[in-house]
Amino acid sequence: MRRRRPKLAVWKFASCDGCQLALLDCEDELLALADAIEIARFPEASRAAVKGPYDLSLVEGSITTPEEAQRIQQVRRVSRVLVTIGACATAGGIQALRNFADVKAFIALVYAQPRYIDSLARSTPIADHVRVDFELRGCPVSRHQLLEVIGAFLAGRKPQTPASSVCLECKRRGTVCVMVARGTPCLGPVTQAGCGAICPAYDRGCYGCFGPMETPNAAALGGRCAELGLSRAALVRVFRTFNAGAEAFRQESEAHERPHDQG
Amino acid sequence: MPAQFVLSRAAFVELLAALRAQGYRLMGPTVRDGAIVYDELSGVDDLPIGWTDEQDGGTYRLTRRDDAALFGYTVGPHSWKQVFHPPAVKLWRAVRDERGLRLEAEPLPAAKTALIGARACDLHAIAIQDTTFLHGPVVDRRYEAARRDTFVVAIQCGQAARTCFCASMGTGPRASAGFDLALTEVLDERGHRFVGEAGTPAGEAVLARLPHRPAAPEDLEAAAQRHDAALAQMGRRLDAGGVRELLQENLDHPRWDEVASRCLACGNCTMVCPTCFCTATSDRGDLAGREAERWQTWDSCFTMDFSYVHGGSVRRSTKSRYRQWLTHKLSTWFDQFGRSGCVGCGRCITWCPVGIDLTEEVRAIRETPSRPGPAAEPSHGHP
Numbered sequence A: 001m002r003r004r005r006p007k008l009a010v011w012k013f014a015s016c017d018g019c020q021l022a023l024l025d026c027e028d029e030l031l032a033l034a035d036a037i038e039i040a041r042f043p044e045a046s047r048a049a050v051k052g053p054y055d056l057s058l059v060e061g062s063i064t065t066p067e068e069a070q071r072i073q074q075v076r077r078v079s080r081v082l083v084t085i086g087a088c089a090t091a092g093g094i095q096a097l098r099n100f101a102d103v104k105a106f107i108a109l110v111y112a113q114p115r116y117i118d119s120l121a122r123s124t125p126i127a128d129h130v131r132v133d134f135e136l137r138g139c140p141v142s143r144h145q146l147l148e149v150i151g152a153f154l155a156g157r158k159p160q161t162p163a164s165s166v167c168l169e170c171k172r173r174g175t176v177c178v179m180v181a182r183g184t185p186c187l188g189p190v191t192q193a194g195c196g197a198i199c200p201a202y203d204r205g206c207y208g209c210f211g212p213m214e215t216p217n218a219a220a221l222g223g224r225c226a227e228l229g230l231s232r233a234a235l236v237r238v239f240r241t242f243n244a245g246a247e248a249f250r251q252e253s254e255a256h257e258r259p260h261d262q263g
Numbered sequence B: 001m002p003a004q005f006v007l008s009r010a011a012f013v014e015l016l017a018a019l020r021a022q023g024y025r026l027m028g029p030t031v032r033d034g035a036i037v038y039d040e041l042s043g044v045d046d047l048p049i050g051w052t053d054e055q056d057g058g059t060y061r062l063t064r065r066d067d068a069a070l071f072g073y074t075v076g077p078h079s080w081k082q083v084f085h086p087p088a089v090k091l092w093r094a095v096r097d098e099r100g101l102r103l104e105a106e107p108l109p110a111a112k113t114a115l116i117g118a119r120a121c122d123l124h125a126i127a128i129q130d131t132t133f134l135h136g137p138v139v140d141r142r143y144e145a146a147r148r149d150t151f152v153v154a155i156q157c158g159q160a161a162r163t164c165f166c167a168s169m170g171t172g173p174r175a176s177a178g179f180d181l182a183l184t185e186v187l188d189e190r191g192h193r194f195v196g197e198a199g200t201p202a203g204e205a206v207l208a209r210l211p212h213r214p215a216a217p218e219d220l221e222a223a224a225q226r227h228d229a230a231l232a233q234m235g236r237r238l239d240a241g242g243v244r245e246l247l248q249e250n251l252d253h254p255r256w257d258e259v260a261s262r263c264l265a266c267g268n269c270t271m272v273c274p275t276c277f278c279t280a281t282s283d284r285g286d287l288a289g290r291e292a293e294r295w296q297t298w299d300s301c302f303t304m305d306f307s308y309v310h311g312g313s314v315r316r317s318t319k320s321r322y323r324q325w326l327t328h329k330l331s332t333w334f335d336q337f338g339r340s341g342c343v344g345c346g347r348c349i350t351w352c353p354v355g356i357d358l359t360e361e362v363r364a365i366r367e368t369p370s371r372p373g374p375a376a377e378p379s380h381g382h383p
């Protein structure tokens, strides 16, 4: 007898949809996936939605409006296991740049009718609002890791998504360190592995898409990047991208921010 | 000392061809991505001809030489553990179907490998990994198979990097064992040639089929000059005398906190170290629960997972992890394997993104020991 397939739901908050697309991108595994789990709600793929509750919810995006802050509570209520996917959902995303600025001033500058805009002053990760069972990093998440998380959920085990540095991935694939051999500033030593160390393999420094690794020493890396020639303004920017709101990166970007010293 | 011989550059090319003809895959230095790495060679042209390296804490640069030396550089980011103890290995696979559950072991590696251009420190590192994988209570059959048929063409260093300190560790710069052939590359007015010796009957057999001549006193003199140059250029020094006790007696030294403030816990030092051997084992399964694979991958004592036991990681602070690494390498390795775990290759200094230098760390502790440490002895073989 065929066992009941667990129900999967995908939810979107403030985000670009790139992480959800990682799921659609699982072409080779999509049939096996649909076989193992009922894709009950996935607006990016199909308008048809099966009613909740859901066994596994994948939540993409950050909380940026009062409406989203309410909706995430509902999502939590109808989800047995809630997994956040991507930098927006786990750290606030690129839109967390607003956390360092005056949102009201932006709105007044951009919109002719600011009163129609109902936006929170900060972009925050899902875990600031509801209990999250597992956070999957990345901007976007890796297809491979997403399948690992779903596979682990189905098997009732812990997902294997190591929180160690990108450096370990570089070294295992034999990539020559761009920071040591070229003097290219790189966030790899403070960034969590998971992407497969793509950028250094193409001679670029890591941009930190997967957010801070388990024990980030961003201050020491920032100091080294300054020695390699990054200005203070540049240091603020490198730590202030998709994971700007993640604690270790936020602190490091703020440490280099001085109103009268733009490096 | 066995009779020394001279091979011309052309005869060296023949040596590579002869080894290939005997079924060896040639592994050796080659230029890739701004560094000299170890990879499979198809012949002499794959070698870093006319290149050299400049190294220091946290920095490595390839530069041009003003000659066409084949081996005019020191060690790079790779080591031979890439070959014998690869970064990721599938151990076995499990399949579940109508017939039940089956385990399929991965075949053991069967390649005959010739190492072209292994250095003295490398040979000591290989001997250390042999002890770890072959001479302990459990033999690693995969390592054993990869190592079984190895031919070693050692190159005697004719220069040293600013990060080298093999002389302090008693592992170089001159290789005295662990090779089939050991060659010193010489380029002077008498020509581009290799002055060498055979270390094994296998080395003698290969040599016998190559054009060569006995070394003349001038050849030996030229080779000795290269060895002296390497010794004189040795850029770092580690006072190894009593370091085993020194570290044990200084586990609470304030220097550990200081180094932890600089250390990124990135693990690069452990990945590049030719003697670090730790691995993690993990299973990968498919969504349907029909297939699973067990993989072994290089791991590092700098990760939190490494010391994770029920309830959490034992070594939570970077301080405790750096201390674990250094004390294992230089101190408790003696308890475990009867010698130091460091061969003085300097890789961990160069490839540390922030240039943390173990020779400096030891010096700092020695200069202000928490407890009076053993008196420093002059380090082995250093001028």
Ligand code: SF4
Binding pocket: B269, B272, B273, B274, B275, B276, B329, B341, B342, B343, B344, B345, B346, B347, B348, B349, B358
């Ligand atoms: S500890 Fe450093 S210098 Fe010693 S063998 Fe390892 S990488 Fe080389």
Ligand code: SF4
Binding pocket: B262, B263, B264, B265, B266, B267, B268, B269, B270, B302, B351, B352, B353, B354, B355, B356
């Ligand atoms: S010593 Fe250097 S390479 Fe090793 S973990 Fe610390 S920062 Fe990384």
